[in-house]
Amino acid sequence: MTTYDIALIGFGGVNRTLAELIATRGERLRSELGFGLRVVAITDLRLGSLVQPEGVDLSVVLKLGGGHETFAAYGGSADTNNESVIRHCTADIICEATFTNPDDGEPAVSHVRWALESGKSVCTTNKGPVALRGAELSSLAEQNGVHFEFEGTVMSGTPVIRLAKKTFAGLKLNGFEGILNGTSNYVLGRMEAGLDFDAAIREAQELGYAEANPAADIEGYDVQLKVLILANELLDAGIELKDVHRQGMSTVTPKDIRKAAREGRRWKLVGAARRNPDGSVTAGVSPVALPLDHGLAGVSGATNAVSFETDLLGAVTISGPGAGRVETAYALLSDIIAMHAARAEASANA
Numbered sequence: 001m002t003t004y005d006i007a008l009i010g011f012g013g014v015n016r017t018l019a020e021l022i023a024t025r026g027e028r029l030r031s032e033l034g035f036g037l038r039v040v041a042i043t044d045l046r047l048g049s050l051v052q053p054e055g056v057d058l059s060v061v062l063k064l065g066g067g068h069e070t071f072a073a074y075g076g077s078a079d080t081n082n083e084s085v086i087r088h089c090t091a092d093i094i095c096e097a098t099f100t101n102p103d104d105g106e107p108a109v110s111h112v113r114w115a116l117e118s119g120k121s122v123c124t125t126n127k128g129p130v131a132l133r134g135a136e137l138s139s140l141a142e143q144n145g146v147h148f149e150f151e152g153t154v155m156s157g158t159p160v161i162r163l164a165k166k167t168f169a170g171l172k173l174n175g176f177e178g179i180l181n182g183t184s185n186y187v188l189g190r191m192e193a194g195l196d197f198d199a200a201i202r203e204a205q206e207l208g209y210a211e212a213n214p215a216a217d218i219e220g221y222d223v224q225l226k227v228l229i230l231a232n233e234l235l236d237a238g239i240e241l242k243d244v245h246r247q248g249m250s251t252v253t254p255k256d257i258r259k260a261a262r263e264g265r266r267w268k269l270v271g272a273a274r275r276n277p278d279g280s281v282t283a284g285v286s287p288v289a290l291p292l293d294h295g296l297a298g299v300s301g302a303t304n305a306v307s308f309e310t311d312l313l314g315a316v317t318i319s320g321p322g323a324g325r326v327e328t329a330y331a332l333l334s335d336i337i338a339m340h341a342a343r344a345e346a347s348a349n350a
Contacts, residue, residue: 003036004336005053007091007120009082009111010098011044014125014152016062017329018095023058029333035340041089042071043080050076053090082107086114093339095332096124102221102241105132116140116148123335125152125328131225132241134232147339152331154180154226155304158320159334164234164308172311173234175274180226180285182302182322183210183217184249184269188287189300192257192266197250209302209323219248223271223285230306231273237281244273245284252287265289266297274309 008015021029022037030036039056043049047064050056050071060074070078086094094115098108105128112129115122116137124130129137130150141148154160164173179185186209190200201218204210216222224246231237231244249269260267268290273283290297295317299305304322307315321327 001030001034001036002340003038004092004340005038005040005090006093006095006336007041007043007085007089008039009043009086009094009096011042011047011061011065012097013325014097014328014332015042015095016065017325018097018332019058019062021329021333023062033337033340037336040091041085043082043085044071045080047071048076048078049081049085050074051085051089082111083114086111086120087118091120093121093123093336096122096126096129097328097332098126100126100128100225102128102131102216102225105129109133109137112137112148113140116144116146119144119146121147121149121339123147123149123152123332123339125150125156125331127153127222127225127229131228134229135238147342149335149338150229151335151338152328153229155306155318155320155322156324157327157330157334158304158318158322159331160306160318161230161233162334162338163318168308168310168316171313173275174309174311175272176230176234176306176308177270177272177296178230178306179268179296179299179304180223180271180306180322181217181220181269182304183214184220184223185299185304186302187218188249188252188257188267188269191252191254192261196254197252218250220246220269220271220285223269227271227273227283227285230271231281231283234308235273235275235281237273237283239281239283243283245286247284247286249287256289260289263289264292266292268296268299270296 041051048071072078096111108126109129130153187200224244270288271285295307305319307317
């Protein structure tokens with residue numbers, strides 16, 4: 001049975017959870033999926049780097065993280081050595097889950113490029129490389145006969161990109177609109193319940209939905225990147241980040257929310273893109289007071305949803321978790337499953 005060697009670039013919540021899944025469910029996954037997974041390298045800003053071609057002892061590394069220990073104490077290095085590890089380790093697949101840089105996508109863009117150039121497939125939950133350099137990196141993957149998968153960049157483990165590409169075959173997508181950020185959706189819901197903006201933000205932070213600096217969520221930067229990914233991947237928009245208009249939700253006041261409620265409407269931060277008659281695509285993110293019978297109006301809490309406009313079925317809406325360590329780790333696993341399926345199909349057709 002095939003076993004894929006993987007390298008975890010970044011050992012925060014997502015890749016750590018993937019390692020936990022491999023450690024606790026490895027045999028079950030092998031039986032159900034028809035392949036095994038073995039971690040042979042890990043890099044992390046705080047822990048450094050660890051490369052063990054025979055397989056990393058996950059029971060040991062999963063206990064690290066709370067103190068001042070580094071991988072140096074276990075035969076590794078206190079330095080990340082990302083380029084060397086990515087280019088030269090024996091991994092078949094690189095799982096990239098470092099922080100998102102919305103300006104230029106680095107260092108994740110380089111992580112992905114190094115992997116693809118060295119003949120390794122990549123799955124990532126990092127929006128930066130996909131939104132800002134997606135076409136270039138996908139082309140590089142094709143040139144090197146490997147895969148570049150990124151399902152988790154938009155709605156965590158909810159399979160939006162892959163579902164639309166495969167399940168909507170035969171349909172023409174004319175556009176989409178979605179609630180693509182759980183933090184902003186939660187805050188708007190709590191404001192509708194009577195909290196002011198600052199109190200709703202504090203509550204979201206206490207629950208772990210919002211960061212200490214919530215600007216990326218509240219001001220629409222996160223949704224802007226996700227809209228760009230969906231527009232380019234599903235509508236072949238060929239647009240850049242500057243082409244996606246952005247307006248955050250911090251301008252929505254309790255007065256606005258009360259007025260909308262009286263009118264049978266509900267405020268949501270909506271990311272959308274639409275194909276114009278001339279073939280161009282208009283994309284953006286902004287707060288919108290939706291009528292209550294709208295498909296997105298009832299999406300509550302930290303849930304995400306996307307409604308696709310199709311020519312034959314009309315609006316088709318997909319809803320599910322848009323965040324969470326386990327959900328996002330599953331997105332990486334789903335990417336590996338897709339790679340395995342593509343490999344099996346290629347072998348059958350050879």
